[in-house]
Amino acid sequence: MIIREATAGDWPQIWPFWHRIVAAAETYAWDPDTSEEAARVLWMNPAKRVFVAEDETGAVVASAYLTPNYAGPAARIANAGFMVDPDRSGRGHGRALAEHLLTAAAAEGYRGMVFNAVVETNPAVALWTSLGFTILGTVPDAFEHPRHGRVGLHVMYRAL
Numbered sequence: 001m002i003i004r005e006a007t008a009g010d011w012p013q014i015w016p017f018w019h020r021i022v023a024a025a026e027t028y029a030w031d032p033d034t035s036e037e038a039a040r041v042l043w044m045n046p047a048k049r050v051f052v053a054e055d056e057t058g059a060v061v062a063s064a065y066l067t068p069n070y071a072g073p074a075a076r077i078a079n080a081g082f083m084v085d086p087d088r089s090g091r092g093h094g095r096a097l098a099e100h101l102l103t104a105a106a107a108e109g110y111r112g113m114v115f116n117a118v119v120e121t122n123p124a125v126a127l128w129t130s131l132g133f134t135i136l137g138t139v140p141d142a143f144e145h146p147r148h149g150r151v152g153l154h155v156m157y158r159a160l
Helices: 008-024 036-043 093-107 124-130
Strands: 002-005 049-054 060-068 077-084 112-119 134-145 149-159
Touching: 002 093, 008 036, 008 049, 008 060, 008 077, 049 093, 060 093, 077 093, 093 112, 093 124, 112 124, 112 134, 124 134, 124 149
Parallel strands: 077 112
Antiparallel strands: 002 049, 049 060, 060 077, 112 149, 134 149
């Protein structure tokens, strides 16, 4: 697997799994009806450092971004978003991309990383915990899950 910085030309490979994941409304607190153009602006925003993971065929199978979570004096706390093509989940792409971003964030001088809204039923909670993230708190009943009803949103943090 190759992990590299994304280019504008990667978006056509990211969009299908981005759309599928967000439209499912199970793991992201983004509008399931987000248009492709709005999604591209949201994910590929120049203020974010965006990465992709490619499989052995060169296909983009996952993407992630790294950005400051706050501004000004708190800008050394990072935020990130991760998406793995659901057809390729369980193969280590998410873990490899997460480890890559944690290393990149530390190299850029970030002191920690925070996730603001991790759906508590998201299988990635186990991944984040295994990588040293802790749950700082949970906003109860904050997310309308299509199968589980109202569930909480975790705020997760890890020092770098």
